[in-house]
Amino acid sequence: MDATARPEPAARSGTRVAKAPRVPSRANTTQTIYRTLRADIIAMRRTPGEPIVEKHLAESYGVSRTPVREALLRLSDDGLIEIFPQSGTFVARIPMNALPEAVVIRTALEGTAVRHAAQRATRSQVAVLRANLMLQQEMDAAGDFDGFHEADEQFHSLIAEIAGYPGLWGLAQQVKVHVDRYRRLTLPAPGRIAQVIAQHTAVADAIAERDPVLAEQRMSAHLDELLSAIPNTQGANPFYFTGAEMAPATKNS
Amino acid sequence: MDATARPEPAARSGTRVAKAPRVPSRANTTQTIYRTLRADIIAMRRTPGEPIVEKHLAESYGVSRTPVREALLRLSDDGLIEIFPQSGTFVARIPMNALPEAVVIRTALEGTAVRHAAQRATRSQVAVLRANLMLQQEMDAAGDFDGFHEADEQFHSLIAEIAGYPGLWGLAQQVKVHVDRYRRLTLPAPGRIAQVIAQHTAVADAIAERDPVLAEQRMSAHLDELLSAIPNTQGANPFYFTGAEMAPATKNS
DNA sequence: CATGACACACTAGTATACAAGTGTGCAAGA
């Protein structure tokens, strides 16, 4: 009953070499399963509406249901799966009516990021941005779509980092998952990537010129194209979509 | 092995009255524990650094460790507790260096919300806002601090709702938890609440006048005061704070 | 043949048991 007397484990053993992780960690098994499933869902390797069974996953990973369940609960919080108690668990369908809000939120977040980035960017940071733009062009030239997508994400991540608010990009990532899933379904229109790179370059130029207003305008214009492309493949694909459901962050209420 | 053939449970029994929840639900026990603990932590009824033991919680709630553990995992994702495997779980200390970013993010989100609200607000919606302002004044006059805080939150929630982006406020709530915890520690300076109400009124007026730019300016000014008040009680309180740690949304990487 | 009730197989939710570490405290030795 004297548990309250202990201050914290990290503050122990003053001189001992801290081999243990000083940051709070998470069970490795759960995290692995979570990341794998999340990647599968976003990459559409698991299709919307597809059932997910804890027992099967547990067997395929060679672990018990417990870590699988913990991973599924996180995915449920992210809005990527839907758990119906005593019934079943399914890959979430894409909530079409939540996509505009997601784009607006992302624009708000990244607009702020790029504005601050344009105020604070050093020359070396601008150089890193330019290097990333070159990488994007190389990936496009090589036809490596996944590689371009990765470089694209890194571009946006770099801007948040330059702004001094790296957590901002984490939030944006969290918000844009359904939009990403939707875009997986639409064909990469010919010349689209080159256009995106041009927009990225324009943003980077505005940052280099220390013009926060222009940078934010260009970023907003870039991201708004996500919105205009939304009702595009609606007819082409079947029942992967739904009109109901809330944004993932609405778990409190 | 014909599991993939089943489309979805919600689509069953065409004519049967849908007594079951059509939306994916969450286990009741876990949710109750989660909400209680979350409220306790934000309200500083559980102090930063304080140990949390799954077994004790399970006994006090009269349930097993499993639902307790699930609630704790969610809180860990929120950044409200820190789990050290095989060692212990503790209420998260307030990450001081993450607070400015949280305020910036909240400002970005709510600035966007109020801008859209000013463009779309109907007369009745403005009236609801005004009613809420009156409620705030009543709470202040009655000295009901918690009541005012609740009305305050509702004011911001209403704006997001008017903007047509209710999920935006959910995100803002998620981001501002640590700032809220911090502000619990600082005394409510005399006359502060009246000042806040005045700022709220100014925002509402700008919305009523359909002036998006002015509304966003006033909201930004309102929220920026959170930032200026940050290094205020630093000396007054002990070791509730830390300089490390990341924003809660950085769980992917 | 249509319809309804009902049982059964399957799901997730919960409880319990066990495993794998961690940190404290004590005791033996220099």
Place this chain on the structure above:
DNA sequence: TCTTGCACACTTGTATACTAGTGTGTCATG
């Protein structure tokens, strides 16, 4: 007195067993 090593009590992580509810298929019944 200080250091060092070890053992034990305690934590969370994982596995397994059991509970509770759902949906489907089947079979009796009109």
